Amino acid sequence: MLVVPGTAAAAPTPEPTPSAPSASGPASNSGPATTAELEIVRIQLDDLYHDAAVATDAYNAAEELADRQSAEIVDLAGQIVAGEEKLAELKAQAGAAARAQYRTGGLPPEAQLMLSDDPRQFLDGAGRILQGERATDKTLAELEQIQDDLELYAKDASAGWEKLEANRKAKDKAKKEITEQIAAAEQLESQLEQDEKERLAELERQAAARAQTAWVDTGILDEINETNETDETSGIAGGTTTAGEQAVAWAKDQLGKAYEWGAEGPDTFDCSGLTSEAWAAAGTPIPRTSQEQWRQLTRVDVADMRPGDLIVYNSDASHVAMYVGDGSMVHSPRPGRTVTIAGAGSMPILGVVRPGA
Structure with missing residues (x-):
């Protein structure tokens, strides 16, 4: 887990060749860590925290996407409920029309008008028949459209759940990577004595100052x-x-x-x-x-x-x-x-x- 990346930066004064940090401490000897050894630790910590930052970005992106996907599924569920209510309403209208036809003996409206003795009633009825036919056609068309919409909503919702599940796995993976990288960094730092931690912090400040100076220059x-x-x-x-x-x-x-x-x-x-x-x-x-x-x-x-x-x-x-x-x-x-x-x-x-x- 703790692999020394490349060659350590040279120390201000000649130092013995450093050893990589181990589970027993930052150096192979029992004395205080040298500047070169602490520089190796600093580089390793930079790498570990960088990898944790990359995983954090992946986690945050997955979480943001999950929020959008959940909102889309909720919206689809609302459309399905509304569609089912409309479907029930249309079916009720179609059923009422069927029952009315049954009560008239099953005769088509045109035949009922032809048997009428009242011309005015015939003309008034003709208008109502035309309106009724148009309403029936509209109801049937709406019924078919609602059924198609419900089928599409159901497919979209199913696909949405699959994406949400895949995204959840990606988020869990990123979370695991973050936890592992941070734990590795904390373990590495825990091997240092307090004075070594202070010297390491000073090395971090010096590295940042060098980079800032080079940038300003x-x-x-x-x-x-x-x-x-x-x-x-x-x-x-x-x-x-x-x-x-x-x-x-x-x-x-x-x-x-x-x-x-x-x-x-x-x-x-x-x-x-x-x-x-x-x-x-x-x-x-x-x-x-x-x-x-x-x-x-x-x-x-x-x-x-x-x-x-x-x-x-x-x-x-x-x-x-x-x-x-x-x-x-x-x-x-x-x-x-x-x-x-x-x-x-x-x-x-x-x-x-x-x-x-």
């Missing part, structure tokens, strides 16, 4: 700030919208709340739960998962990024955060962490999307 932040300043002074489309400001303010209000996979608040969030709820609070519903946010929302250049835009990370769009300005973003990072503000370039950026564009 490309000059991209200057471009972003210049774009935002130009938009604000010129009033052209592209400046931060009121909805964007509201989304940012709402997301910042969640700072310190714990990460929980599949959570959309109010007390815990996963990454896309935070961003989707923030924009919902601003009056702009967006897709639930980071992958669907990346797929469905309008993409903008990183240089044109403004507060409220969503930054999608990793090549598989497995993480998402909200840009808040000044090269920073707010996000719900991973299990064991809380909603926090971090450098926008502290993780590999896939791209930027803009809700409500």
Whole structure:
């Protein structure tokens, strides 16, 4: 389960060749873990939590789909009930017509009129016969249509149940994968002593700082700030919208709340739960998962990024955060962490999307 991915980053000072973490601890010796060994642990934890994030997105997508499928089945059930009620009504009308014909001795209406001695009664009756025939034809046509509709609704409902069941299995599989990945990460962290955990946390901060510095050194932040300043002074489309400001303010209000996979608040969030709820609070519903946010929302250049835009990370769009300005973003990072503000370039950026564009 704990396979060392690639070559560990070099330590600041020469260190002995590290061993992979084992069930008995992070190193093969009994002393404190070296920096290089802790770096291996950091990389492994990144991989485990990344895989958990991918599975979380799959779980969230399956849950969202299940909600839609359930609503469709409920709607179909309502149409079936209404159709059966209409069918019973039409059958009652047809039965009444049959009974009326039986009471007249089975004679067709035309024959009854021919035997009438009253011409006026004959003419009045002719009109009623025509109306009756039209009504009967309409009733029969409706009866046939309702029966066809009921058959179609029943087939759709049956197919809907099959899809719902398949989706339930997919959700259960994703849930199992999430649980396994998080359990593996927690087991790995549990092997560390408290001082090693603190050193590991410092290595995580250093890695994020290096990535942020490299991102800023490309000059991209200057471009972003210049774009935002130009938009604000010129009033052209592209400046931060009121909805964007509201989304940012709402997301910042969640700072310190714990990460929980599949959570959309109010007390815990996963990454896309935070961003989707923030924009919902601003009056702009967006897709639930980071992958669907990346797929469905309008993409903008990183240089044109403004507060409220969503930054999608990793090549598989497995993480998402909200840009808040000044090269920073707010996000719900991973299990064991809380909603926090971090450098926008502290993780590999896939791209930027803009809700409500």
